[in-house]
Amino acid sequence: MLPYLLLDVDKCLLNIESMIRKARASKVFFRPHVKSHQSIEIASWFRKRGVSGITVSSLKMAAYFSNHGWKDITIAIPAIALDANKINDLAANISLNILVESAEGIDLIGNDAKHELGVFVEIDTGYHRTGISSDDKHSINNILLKIKNSQLVFKGFLSHFGNTYSAASRDEIVQIYKSSIDTLLALKSHFQAIFPDIQLSIGDTPSCSIINDFVEADEIRPGNFVFFDVMQWKLGSCSFDDIAVALIAPVIAKHPERDEIVIHAGAVHLSKEFIVDENGNKIFGLISRFSDGKWSDPIEHAFVTSLSQEHGIVKIRGHEIHSIHPGDLLAILPIHSCLTANLMRSYQTKDGKVIEMMP
Amino acid sequence: MLPYLLLDVDKCLLNIESMIRKARASKVFFRPHVKSHQSIEIASWFRKRGVSGITVSSLKMAAYFSNHGWKDITIAIPAIALDANKINDLAANISLNILVESAEGIDLIGNDAKHELGVFVEIDTGYHRTGISSDDKHSINNILLKIKNSQLVFKGFLSHFGNTYSAASRDEIVQIYKSSIDTLLALKSHFQAIFPDIQLSIGDTPSCSIINDFVEADEIRPGNFVFFDVMQWKLGSCSFDDIAVALIAPVIAKHPERDEIVIHAGAVHLSKEFIVDENGNKIFGLISRFSDGKWSDPIEHAFVTSLSQEHGIVKIRGHEIHSIHPGDLLAILPIHSCLTANLMRSYQTKDGKVIEMMP
Numbered sequence: 259m260l261p262y263l264l265l266d267v268d269k270c271l272l273n274i275e276s277m278i279r280k281a282r283a284s285k286v287f288f289r290p291h292v293k294s295h296q297s298i299e300i301a302s303w304f305r306k307r308g309v310s311g312i313t314v315s316s317l318k319m320a321a322y323f324s325n326h327g328w329k330d331i332t333i334a335i336p337a338i339a340l341d342a343n344k345i346n347d348l349a350a351n352i353s354l355n356i357l358v359e360s361a362e363g364i365d366l367i368g369n370d371a372k373h374e375l376g377v378f379v380e381i382d383t384g385y386h387r388t389g390i391s392s393d394d395k396h397s398i399n400n401i402l403l404k405i406k407n408s409q410l411v412f413k414g415f416l417s418h419f420g421n422t423y424s425a426a427s428r429d430e431i432v433q434i435y436k437s438s439i440d441t442l443l444a445l446k447s448h449f450q451a452i453f454p455d456i457q458l459s460i461g462d463t464p465s466c467s468i469i470n471d472f473v474e475a476d477e478i479r480p481g482n483f484v485f486f487d488v489m490q491w492k493l494g495s496c497s498f499d500d501i502a503v504a505l506i507a508p509v510i511a512k513h514p515e516r517d518e519i520v521i522h523a524g525a526v527h528l529s530k531e532f533i534v535d536e537n538g539n540k541i542f543g544l545i546s547r548f549s550d551g552k553w554s555d556p557i558e559h560a561f562v563t564s565l566s567q568e569h570g571i572v573k574i575r576g577h578e579i580h581s582i583h584p585g586d587l588l589a590i591l592p593i594h595s596c597l598t599a600n601l602m603r604s605y606q607t608k609d610g611k612v613i614e615m616m617p
Numbered sequence: 618m619l620p621y622l623l624l625d626v627d628k629c630l631l632n633i634e635s636m637i638r639k640a641r642a643s644k645v646f647f648r649p650h651v652k653s654h655q656s657i658e659i660a661s662w663f664r665k666r667g668v669s670g671i672t673v674s675s676l677k678m679a680a681y682f683s684n685h686g687w688k689d690i691t692i693a694i695p696a697i698a699l700d701a702n703k704i705n706d707l708a709a710n711i712s713l714n715i716l717v718e719s720a721e722g723i724d725l726i727g728n729d730a731k732h733e734l735g736v737f738v739e740i741d742t743g744y745h746r747t748g749i750s751s752d753d754k755h756s757i758n759n760i761l762l763k764i765k766n767s768q769l770v771f772k773g774f775l776s777h778f779g780n781t782y783s784a785a786s787r788d789e790i791v792q793i794y795k796s797s798i799d800t801l802l803a804l805k806s807h808f809q810a811i812f813p814d815i816q817l818s819i820g821d822t823p824s825c826s827i828i829n830d831f832v833e834a835d836e837i838r839p840g841n842f843v844f845f846d847v848m849q850w851k852l853g854s855c856s857f858d859d860i861a862v863a864l865i866a867p868v869i870a871k872h873p874e875r876d877e878i879v880i881h882a883g884a885v886h887l888s889k890e891f892i893v894d895e896n897g898n899k900i901f902g903l904i905s906r907f908s909d910g911k912w913s914d915p916i917e918h919a920f921v922t923s924l925s926q927e928h929g930i931v932k933i934r935g936h937e938i939h940s941i942h943p944g945d946l947l948a949i950l951p952i953h954s955c956l957t958a959n960l961m962r963s964y965q966t967k968d969g970k971v972i973e974m975m976p
Contacts (some may be wrong), residue, residue, distance in 0.1 A: 315927040336869040510695040531888040568674040
């Protein structure tokens with residue numbers, strides 16, 4: 259059924275292999291984020307190469323992967339008291355870490371912990387989403403004391419350097435990484451007297467792809483690198499050839515008078531994530547030709563410029579439009595592969611095999 | 618499991634009832650678009666009130682609803698030759714209409730039609746997505762002749778006045794409706810000598826909500842009105858109280874120093890659809906307090922201002938933030954309810970009943 263999400267397994271395996279090698283070279287624990295693929299089968303490709311721990315972004319995802327043999331899981335979103343029972347149930351069966359970023363959570367979750375439950379404290383080094391500001395040593399100290407007095411096992415500081423996503427260059431990503439890791443190292447040494455075994459867990463895809471060694475960290479948690487996408491390519495995290503998924507969609511209309519084709523690929527397939535080009539135009543996907551199960555380099559000056567629920571409008575400037583016809587299949591390179599995968603709910607390999615995602 | 622999509626069944630039934638009454642008053646056939654809810658149960662609420670035909674946006678959706686007792690379906694996205702066999706199979710069992718917007722499609726689908734298959738020709742009256750330009754009588758004539766010589770049954774002209782979504786006022790929506798319907802009426806009369814039974818099928822939610830009578834049309838196909846959302850409210854299609862779905866999500870962090878809270882509601886729950894406020898700020902959702910299964914009016918000056926995969930950042934200016942704490946549940950009113958529903962895949966009523974969507 260069209261459209262479908264084509265997974266280039268070879269590219270995906272190379273992306274996995276490359277990140278595993280980097281983690282080993284830096285002697286950091288590799289705990290890939292599975293929210294990007296949400297697939298037991300793809301996770302098994304990591305396991306076959308020795309990966310034993312994963313990161314998830316919801317309790318539901320933790321329960322699913324735990325039911326499928328993963329026994330070492332970090333839920334990388336701040337825990338809430340409402341989930342205390344479910345967290346306890348899960349911790350009975352696996353080695354589980356949760357994330358906290360305020361002292362309030364510790365009282366309710368920490369005192370109810372019936373099984374060994376690891377806890378990371380989230381530190382904000384500049385992204386300003388969740389996490390205690392790295393400057394706020396007072397709050398960090400408070401939360402560490404609360405953890406010490408609870409039944410939780412303090413693991414260390416966890417941070418997501420998500421500000422790398424708005425970097426203008428690879429150099430800026432390197433700078434964000436360096437200043438963020440320095441901040442975490444300073445915190446670690448500040449609290450080392452009382453807590454000698456503080457781990458540092460980091461790992462956005464831009465840093466993990468561009469930085470060559472993470473020796474200062476103890477653990478990395480990137481996710482998106484498994485597929486990469488147009489956003490990562492533009493950031494400099496990967497080459498175009500590293501992108502491992504593309505949406506295969508049919509052309510349903512052609513309007514050369516407007517330099518446009520329309521594809522059956524909308525917001526329910528690609529997501530409404532976009533990047534903005536140098537002229538301020540929104541781009542919701544790049545377009546490649548598709549044949550023999552493979553996609554070409556992107557067609558120059560061809561962009562998905564708007565999306566409604568099921569339709570995508572593609573602007574194609576130049577002569578390329580003349581050889582494209584209604585009914586043709588095109589490959590759409592997604593801006594943010596995690597969101598596209600999340601919408602499509604399964605992958606198809608070039609051999610026609612379907613790989614399901616969690617329900 | 619949090620977050621979940623709460624459906625206010627009473628509001629939804631009122632929305633359905635109100636549109637049914639309007640359609641009856643105008644004596645037009647009501648063929649609601651089910652892509653907005655994708656639910657057999659919600660579709661059954663229409664059926665109980667006498668609705669017998671539906672609109673879908675994909676062959677997959679047509680097959681699903683046909684398997685669940687719907688026997689009169691229009692697939693409102695241009696058909697492609699690749700799908701000819703599946704279309705034929707479906708037409709064997711139900712009364713099926715497809716949509717075409719170019720002569721190329723007719724050759725391949727039309728000559729293979731093994732069962733009665735209705736066809737609408739899509740006309741572009743100004744939205745510029747799919748459809749033959751209403752000015753292009755030459756192409757329209759060509760396609761009508763091709764249909765006449767094929768095994769397809771010509772039904773009429775179908776149009777989606779999607780440009781109402783970018784209207785600045787209710788008046789502008791009325792103007793777009795009037796000029797678009799006039800355009801279609803002129804086309805109908807132009808081709809009436811050869812095709813005396815041309816139906817006009819129209820029906821975006823903004824027009825269908827704001828216009829009081831559609832006597833010029835033969836059929837309306839709105840979908841979103843079943844739930845409405847913030848976008849429709851801002852367009853003037855509905856009141857805030859008509860909005861029938863809200864995402865119930867927990868607060869996972871609070872940062873009063875930035876006037877921000879963070880909710881566990883991200884792009885995988887709400888979609889990245891946004892509106893832009895008068896200051897140029899993106900708004901991905903409105904925030905209401907939630908208790909006893911009901912949501913309040915939106916909190917003033919509180920907006921979801923950015924979304925990552927699972928996190929939403931909410932800016933709250935003023936004192937309201939002081940009474941909100943991590944672990945609290947808030948109701949997030951979606952910008953585009955169809956996309957939010959499509960991501961959530963099920964509804965929960967205030968009695969805790971779960972209504973599934975198509976798989």
